[in-house]
Amino acid sequence: MALLEIQDLHVEVAGKEILRGISLDVEAGKVHAIMGPNGSGKSTLSHVLAGRSGYDVTGGSVRYDGSDLLQMNADERARKGVFLAFQYPVEIPGVTTTTFLRQALNAGRRERGEPELDAMEFVKVIRRKTKELGITDDLLKRPVNVGFSGGEKKRNEILQMAILEPRLAVLDETDSGLDIDALKVVSDGINAQRSDDRGVLLITHYQRLLDYVVPDRVHVLAQGCIVKSGGKELALELEKSGYAEFLDAAAA
Amino acid sequence: MAMETKTVEELATGEAYKYGFVTDIEMERAPKGLSEDTVRFISAKKEEPDWLLEWRLRAFRMWKTMAEPTWAKVTYPPIDYQDAYYFAAPKTKEGPKSLDEVDPELLATYEKLGIPLQEQEMLAGVAVDAVFDSVSVATTYKKKLEEMGIVFCAMSEAVQKYPDLVRQYLGSVVPYSDNFFATLNSAVFSDGTFVFVPKGVRCPMELSTYFRINAAQTGQFERTLIVAEAGSYVSYLEGCTAPMRDENQLHAAVVELVTLDDAEIKYSTVQNWYPGDAEGKGGIYNFVTKRGACRGRNSKILWTQVETGSAITWKYPSCILQGEGSVGEFYSVAITNNRQQADTGTKMIHIGKGTSSRIIAKGISAGRADSTYRGLVRIQPKAEGARNYTQCDSLLIGDQCGAHTVPYIESRNPTANVEHEATTSKISEDQLFYCLQRGLSEEEAVSLIVNGFCREVLQTLPMEFAVEAQKLVGISLEGSVG
Numbered sequence: 001m002a003l004l005e006i007q008d009l010h011v012e013v014a015g016k017e018i019l020r021g022i023s024l025d026v027e028a029g030k031v032h033a034i035m036g037p038n039g040s041g042k043s044t045l046s047h048v049l050a051g052r053s054g055y056d057v058t059g060g061s062v063r064y065d066g067s068d069l070l071q072m073n074a075d076e077r078a079r080k081g082v083f084l085a086f087q088y089p090v091e092i093p094g095v096t097t098t099t100f101l102r103q104a105l106n107a108g109r110r111e112r113g114e115p116e117l118d119a120m121e122f123v124k125v126i127r128r129k130t131k132e133l134g135i136t137d138d139l140l141k142r143p144v145n146v147g148f149s150g151g152e153k154k155r156n157e158i159l160q161m162a163i164l165e166p167r168l169a170v171l172d173e174t175d176s177g178l179d180i181d182a183l184k185v186v187s188d189g190i191n192a193q194r195s196d197d198r199g200v201l202l203i204t205h206y207q208r209l210l211d212y213v214v215p216d217r218v219h220v221l222a223q224g225c226i227v228k229s230g231g232k233e234l235a236l237e238l239e240k241s242g243y244a245e246f247l248d249a250a251a252a
Numbered sequence: 253m254a255m256e257t258k259t260v261e262e263l264a265t266g267e268a269y270k271y272g273f274v275t276d277i278e279m280e281r282a283p284k285g286l287s288e289d290t291v292r293f294i295s296a297k298k299e300e301p302d303w304l305l306e307w308r309l310r311a312f313r314m315w316k317t318m319a320e321p322t323w324a325k326v327t328y329p330p331i332d333y334q335d336a337y338y339f340a341a342p343k344t345k346e347g348p349k350s351l352d353e354v355d356p357e358l359l360a361t362y363e364k365l366g367i368p369l370q371e372q373e374m375l376a377g378v379a380v381d382a383v384f385d386s387v388s389v390a391t392t393y394k395k396k397l398e399e400m401g402i403v404f405c406a407m408s409e410a411v412q413k414y415p416d417l418v419r420q421y422l423g424s425v426v427p428y429s430d431n432f433f434a435t436l437n438s439a440v441f442s443d444g445t446f447v448f449v450p451k452g453v454r455c456p457m458e459l460s461t462y463f464r465i466n467a468a469q470t471g472q473f474e475r476t477l478i479v480a481e482a483g484s485y486v487s488y489l490e491g492c493t494a495p496m497r498d499e500n501q502l503h504a505a506v507v508e509l510v511t512l513d514d515a516e517i518k519y520s521t522v523q524n525w526y527p528g529d530a531e532g533k534g535g536i537y538n539f540v541t542k543r544g545a546c547r548g549r550n551s552k553i554l555w556t557q558v559e560t561g562s563a564i565t566w567k568y569p570s571c572i573l574q575g576e577g578s579v580g581e582f583y584s585v586a587i588t589n590n591r592q593q594a595d596t597g598t599k600m601i602h603i604g605k606g607t608s609s610r611i612i613a614k615g616i617s618a619g620r621a622d623s624t625y626r627g628l629v630r631i632q633p634k635a636e637g638a639r640n641y642t643q644c645d646s647l648l649i650g651d652q653c654g655a656h657t658v659p660y661i662e663s664r665n666p667t668a669n670v671e672h673e674a675t676t677s678k679i680s681e682d683q684l685f686y687c688l689q690r691g692l693s694e695e696e697a698v699s700l701i702v703n704g705f706c707r708e709v710l711q712t713l714p715m716e717f718a719v720e721a722q723k724l725v726g727i728s729l730e731g732s733v734g
Contacts, residue, residue: 094704
């Protein structure tokens with residue numbers, strides 16, 4: 001049984017079908033990349049997996065760790081280990097990242113029947129994680145994403161992931177808007193978090209992220225369908241020939 | 253006239269308001285209704301000197317000629333002032349001399365409210381005066397404060413022990429003729445807190461009064477007076493709760509603050525009177541007059557209020573900046589949910605040269621509630637170089653609530669600098685989803701976002717109470733989303 005099993009998933013937004021029958025298994029320990037042009041349904045897929053409202057699932061199923069994921073609320077999914085790194089992380093003025101993360105971590109710990117961490121214990125967790133990832137903790141004292149640069153926002157997402165230790169991480173265009181140095185930091189952060197019991201779904205437009213985070217499988221999403229799957233070499237192929245042929249294939 | 257309230261605990265389970273219980277205790281009350289006899293009864297009960305009775309009677313006669321104000325953006329059915337009790341006190345033979353003599357039922361009540369009055373169990377560094385309905389039932393740490401010359405006691409006790417001080421300052425900031433509710437208070441006020449900090453003394457602990465309305469059909473009219481002599485400092489906090497009842501109850505308090513040269517008073521309020529049920533039945537009418545006079549040079553008054561309770565809040569803690577270089581600050585969080593209404597703000601009256609004021613007001617509306625910021629900044633002709641900065645932010649939750657901002661600015665001196673900023677926003681769906689995706693429930697998410705919105709104000713609270721206030725912010729908004 002794979003960690004995530006998506007079967008023939010159909011999703012509509014405001015009456016328009018965006019995902020038109022997607023099937024995909026993500027096993028624990030593996031990194032799957034989903035590549036596709038703008039408007040192919042990449043972000044819709046990430047939002048549906050995370051449980052955002054406004055998306056109508058009209059067919060198919062999604063199982064996570066053996067349970068029906070679509071029956072769970074967004075917060076329940078998160079507490080059970082589904083993490084979404086946002087393409088556009090949201091600002092929460094007046095709330096420090098530390099406070100936000102501690103509350104998030106404790107919500108998950110409560111769900112698992114573990115004792116909550118107090119402020120001091122939480123600081124220790126942060127120290128350990130930032131050291132492991134080689135990420136500085138300067139962002140943690142600032143209000144969540146407020147006034148952060150694009151690179152800082154993405155770095156913060158990866159740090160949040162490290163602290164929440166999800167079982168399934170969906171990274172939505174985590175490489176977008178990053179310069180090469182920031183891309184390197186973020187990629188290193190992702191690589192450091194690859195582990196045998198964690199499945200990762202990397203959603204990206206560009207191949208360049210995959211130079212740093214080498215996936216086990218690559219899927220091409222076009223017009224709401226997965227039109228081709230392959231090994232890491234598929235990404236290089238795409239880089240050369242572009243998405244044009246897949247768009248034709250999907251339209252046919 | 254003694255009567256027994258036979259109410260058993262009616263703690264409604266599953267309700268957000270956890271202070272809604274009733275204490276079963278024998279009460280003594282004034283006859284129902286309001287007349288000169290009522291005023292005389294209260295004054296006699298307190299064994300007051302003649303001048304105070306005269307003052308009360310002047311206020312009462314004046315009140316009879318006054319009309320209830322209607323300019324606030326609140327609506328409520330007419331109040332029948334004859335259909336209420338104006339004095340209710342737990343029955344005791346004599347006033348308690350020490351904590352050991354306080355009725356155990358009362359101690360248990362405060363224990364339940366999270367305000368233990370036994371000194372050994374008390375919050376370190378906080379002295380408490382507990383006011384139950386119309387009287388003060390206990391004051392802690394009195395001895396220790398007395399050694400420093402600080403007076404912290406019930407108003408009725410101060411009238412007996414420090415008549416000259418009381419006479420000098422009572423009504424000197426809020427005169428008995430001030431406004432309908434303050435005048436009513438002047439006639440029938442029953443107790444409250446008196447604080448006097450002598451010259452050059454820095455009060456080493458937070459002083460706190462905990463107001464509790466218990467008796468049914470009873471108004472609470474307390475009067476607080478704080479005087480800080482030259483170079484002194486005191487931080488004072490009041491908290492309030494009341495049982496859940498279907499009727500509306502009137503709370504018309506008056507607070508007067510006086511600071512002399514270089515003195516500072518920090519006055520914080522966490523107001524959590526019963527707000528009424530989700531349909532707007534019951535709840536406290538909180539019609540309060542609070543005003544501070546910065547009489548001395550470089551003196552300072554800082555108001556912080558967290559207003560989460562009451563069916564209706566009508567309250568404008570103000571500063572009269574007389575002393576040269578004096579400073580007034582007002583930090584406010586007003587949360588209204590369900591059918592609550594709040595019309596609150598401040599007045600900063602700049603009289604002296606180089607006076608400055610700062611107003612940070614955060615209004616949060618949810619459900620079908622209405623919240624209004626109403627503020628006045630007045631620069632008098634002699635207030636050379638006066639400065640004011642005002643920031644009003646409103647946050648709306650849902651689409652059936654309202655937020656209104658009514659700032660009045662009157663500048664009569666061309667050298668003055670007055671700034672006003674205002675924003676209105678909603679909790680965005682993006683923010684909520686971001687929090688949910690990290691595992692927070694919807695209620696936790698709203699509480700976190702709102703606490704962030706209020707942070708600037710909550711930070712000004714004494715640390716011991718900031719945590720409580722943060723929790724209260726979350727609880728007040730329960731059921732506001734989803």
